[in-house]
Amino acid sequence: MADSKHFDPDAVLDTVVEVFWRQGMVGTGIQGLVTATGLSRSSLYATFGTKDRLYAAALRRYIERHSAPAFARVAGAGTGLAAVEEFFAALVEYRCSGGYAGWGCLITNAHAGPECEDPVVRDLLDRHHRHLHEALRAALVTAGRLGQLHPAADPDAGAAVLAALAYGVNLRSRAGADAASLTAVVESVLAPLRAPRPPGAPETRDSPETRDRKSP
Amino acid sequence: MADSKHFDPDAVLDTVVEVFWRQGMVGTGIQGLVTATGLSRSSLYATFGTKDRLYAAALRRYIERHSAPAFARVAGAGTGLAAVEEFFAALVEYRCSGGYAGWGCLITNAHAGPECEDPVVRDLLDRHHRHLHEALRAALVTAGRLGQLHPAADPDAGAAVLAALAYGVNLRSRAGADAASLTAVVESVLAPLRAPRPPGAPETRDSPETRDRKSP
């Protein structure tokens, strides 16, 4: 009865995500989206509505395509601190090398722009933050069950710390911070979360990474 | 021999800082600066040059007016961890209440926008990051000298963690995170840096904040 779309909206949205990701909400013009996606203003507006709605859709897509899988992995791994380590190793890798190097995180970037005053956007940011926190908390709970967690470490507090760390990594990577320094920070945050060496170790905790980094 | 300016460039730059701070680089138009400062385009351009140069000047001004004093305070206090605590308490206060509430940090925000690809801006961000790191490191070194620091904590690594924490606080505060949760994160990061209870305490460290937060 009617014509069907001459493009795949899903694929187009993925492209849109990349443009917003790289240039930000306010730094991206409709013209840029038109050229990047290859379709015309009409199709863009008919499919996604105004720029704000398109941006919100891009945020949702980013979360489901990039954030959610990582969250699910760290939360469901069952390996505790090892899963957390892998989560951050993958994060640093993601931010510093490959096609997305230097782009930071779309969600993190959204915090810093005027777009975060939009209630829809802010709700997505809050939701994303809770998911990140919950995923990390789940991993830390698992770590506790496995006896990997330092007795003084609380999964909830630890998750909050790790979430803040993730934002820091995302942010600094966009300004060109090198992977090595970011990895070092991650390790420094993880160190005090680890349980002390198994049985007869001295009463001070130590971790292989902080032990001999700055000894003379 | 010539006419002098009918305004105070220093005061104007302070106003410009506030506009960029709230709305971001790309989110701010010349018209907005004109209305905010009250002077005309001519004076604006004659005094500060193009938008990019004005933005860079605003970044520098922000650093010297807002960042540097806080850095100097935490680095020169001589009170070690107490100075770090006060630094972050003031930070959270700054970000969550008062006239700048919800604005985040101009430098942190600059990380997320397209402006961070400008080499001048990136250099300022790097310089700012090093200063932040150095100030925190100095405070931790002092803390070590005062015996406040946990034996396993390294000042350099700790400073890197605290710097990342600062970015996280700045970022999340802009999205409306409440002061309480931010303070909790700060406390959770600080806890493992503290030396264990003075003499005959048990071998596990504990801090008053993490001790009884989630007990049933």
Place this chain on the structure above:
DNA sequence: GCTAACTTGGAACAGTCGTTCCAAGAAGGG
């Protein structure tokens, strides 16, 4: 009071912003 040096308001620039509208085209059910 003249002149040289500077500032200032405001017009004007070409370009881009986000958005809307319409005529032309395409597709499937009747």
Place this chain on the structure above:
DNA sequence: CCCTTCTTGGAACGACTGTTCCAAGTTAGC
């Protein structure tokens, strides 16, 4: 084949982008 329904390219919208320019105004030294 037609007609309805949708899509599509592209023109057009007014508003705003950053920047430049100029005439008028203001000041200080001579």
